[in-house]
Amino acid sequence: MTRKYFAEFKLCNKSLMFAACLVASLFVMLLIVNPSSAEIIDGPANVRVSPKGMVILFLNNGVPVKIISTQGDWYLIQIKIVLDKDPFLAEHKIRKDVILYDERGLEIGKTLNNVDIERRSQNDNKYIAFIEGYTFKTNIIIDSANPDAKSKIQTRSILKLAGGLSGEEYLLKGEPCTDCDGPGFSPVGFSAEEILKKYPHKEPKKNIVKRDTDFSSFIGQDRLAAKADCMYDDDENCSKFIVKLNRNNTEIFSILAGDNSPIDPIRALWTYRNHWFLEVARTINREVIEGNAHHVYTDVKGELIQDGDSINKRYGYQETFGSQLLNDNPFYFFMKNGRVGISFDGQETILDYNDVSHYRCCSYSVFNPKGFRNMVSFYGKKGDKWYYVAIGVF
Secondary structure (H helix, E strand, O other): OOHHHHHHHHHHHOOOOHHHHHHHHHHHHHHHHOOOOOEEEOOOEEEEOOOOOOEEEEEOOOOEEEEEEEEOOEEEEEEEEEEOOOOEEEOOEEOOOOEEEOOOOOEEEEEOOOEEOOEEEEEOOEEEEEEEEEEEHHHEEOOOOOHHHHHHHHHEEEEEOHHHOEEEEEEEOOOOOOOOOOOOOOEOOOOHHHHHHHOOOOOOOOOOEEEOOEEEEEEOOEEEEEEEEEEEOOOOOEEEEEEEEEEOOEEEEEEEEEEOOOOOOEEEEEEEOOEEEEEEEEEEEEEEEEOOEEEEEEEEEEEEEEOOEEHHHHHOOOEEEEEEEEOOEEEEEEEEOOEEEEEEOOEEEEOOOOEOOOOOOOOHHHHOOEEOOOEEEEEEEEOOEEEEEEEEOO
16 A cells, blocks of 8 residues: 555544545555556547548547557547437438447547447447547557557558558568468457458459469450460470460460469459450579489569550569459559559559568468459568558458
8 A cells, every 4th residue: 555545544544434435545546456458538639530630529538448550640549439319320420519428428528520430239228339530649648557459559550552442451470371270360469350350351253264274254255265385395394384365266465484383374364344464473493402402493473464565564563463353443463673562543552561472382372462352461571570461442
């Protein structure tokens, strides 16, 4: 017991309300010994729709909040509110000038504009909702007793990308794997299950069909088909692959894919309006002698072809890979000047990752990146740190 609270106890001992004061003193001491793990508002504080964006509400001083992530000097926070009557304009929006209350019925703030909510439910004639928004870092008191909140601040970041794409990245505990149980990656401060649940995905369109090394797609009623054929050496060994593209059984394009290796030379064939896109893995085998062991390594680079012209040469890319239709617009990864970037609907964004592993014959890289109709997920590497990343049109 500290000197301050011992003095309060002595004062209570002289009071006619000894029991009540004793309980109050013990309650204060309990708070000292077991502090709350919630982060709180040092305010009152404005909450905005985005960093430096429109103010959507204010919160009173001392309101507990949940920190979702950071973006520069701004914290994305979540607030739980309880309302006695329905103040909603629609299923996921609260009206302007609504007083906000917590679960104890205490006033915690007020909406200053119409506010989007993450989700809501009704229980005993009360509406429970969650609001997310941004507040400046000086408006938050971080509880040092809550390591989970600190780890989430440091391990999750929001991504703003060109062309209307958005997403998040999550720091991983180590390199992803395909042999381990569950999703195959372990985030810091989160579970893989809660991350995957947050990003419901739609399966790719069915206009791309793979049968062994055969791919097909359509432009109108015209059928496009790509196939990898062997080129045989003098010993009748399949030494190299050539990829041929036919339109209605007539060859319209061919490209040398490189040396025979475990890596499939055709990576994607898809169409956009009246254009076709063919992604090819160009391979070179290297023989390396290490002691008494003889090894063969395969160097591989992706090349995206549009209507017979190389996207790599057009934009000076070292390689392109992971191409697809994303939200019905062209999307692909590229390497330029040693940095990874993405292109979506003709707009480029340079990413911070020095590597997005792809095209490998085994491990997680077989499925990296992973494309869907509305999003792309992938593992990226910054230095020696690995991240799970989800980007798309959400």
